[in-house]
Ligand SMILES: NC(=O)C1=CN([C@@H]2O[C@H](COP(=O)(O)OP(=O)(O)OC[C@H]3O[C@@H](n4cnc5c(N)ncnc54)[C@H](O)[C@@H]3O)[C@@H](O)[C@H]2O)C=CC1
């Protein structure tokens with residue numbers, strides 16, 4: 001049986017999403033309020049998850065936001081949040097420390113490899129997620145801990161994040177140039193299910209440890225090729 005914990009800083013949205021899922025999955029889905037920028041909150045959340053279900057197998061390290069008006073906060077949420085969650089999750093998942101191994105999938109972005117002058121801090125945070133993922137996955141200790149790591153690099157996806165920036169009409173400066181953002185947001189977007197499909201494939205395909213998956217409307221998902229030095 002698959003048991004899922006949804007963890008998010010937005011308790012109202014998290015609770016309503018969990019209730020929706022409960023109509024199909026009954027008590028197999030639980031919500032825990034969590035702020036990934038706060039070490040104690042992350043420890044508390046993953047500790048409760050482990051206590052409730054006995055083990056952690058799959059982590060979707062997905063929290064993120066665009067807020068060029070707060071570049072340091074952007075790095076703290078989008079990059080440090082990913083590293084913070086991965087570090088605590090590892091303490092439960094490591095096969096050499098009583099865990100069962102598993103997989104951590106971090107959400108990066110196309111903007112982690114393709115620069116955008118509109119959101120330099122966001123791009124930097126997502127480049128960092130890619131570098132963290134690839135470096136973590138090449139560690140020879142994998143044979144001991146048995147935890148794989150991948151990242152997802154989607155182009156624009158039709159989600160509340162994009163709509164949220166559009167709704168603000170640039171008032172809070174979440175991007176540097178609102179008109180350019182609106183132009184880009186009017187181009188074809190991915191459906192969230194396209195990203196979820198790649199997520200599932202990574203969980204099921206053990207040969208892809210370390211892959212950074214590019215997901216765009218232009219073609220099928222692919223493993224990004226990086227220069228070798
Ligand atoms: N929508 C897009 O075009 C793309 C989004 N992404 C990334 O996908 C991920 C998911 O974003 P979307 O679903 O698009 O946006 P979203 O805004 O719908 O989801 C982001 C979630 O992160 C949560 N969150 C924000 N701060 C948090 C914190 N401190 N602790 C815990 N949770 C927090 C929000 O409450 C929200 O539920 C993000 O990392 C985003 O950067 C990547 C590529 C494209």
Ligand SMILES: CCCCCC(=O)/C=C/C=C\C=C\C=C\[C@@H](O)[C@@H](O)CCCC(=O)O
Pocket residue numbers: 066108109110111116117118119154155156157175180181184
């Ligand atoms: C603006 C970033 C959106 C954040 C969502 C995400 O993670 C991935 C998005 C993928 C592509 C977004 C491209 C957006 C570009 C425009 O905002 C602008 O920077 C384009 C500038 C280049 C141009 O003039 O064509």
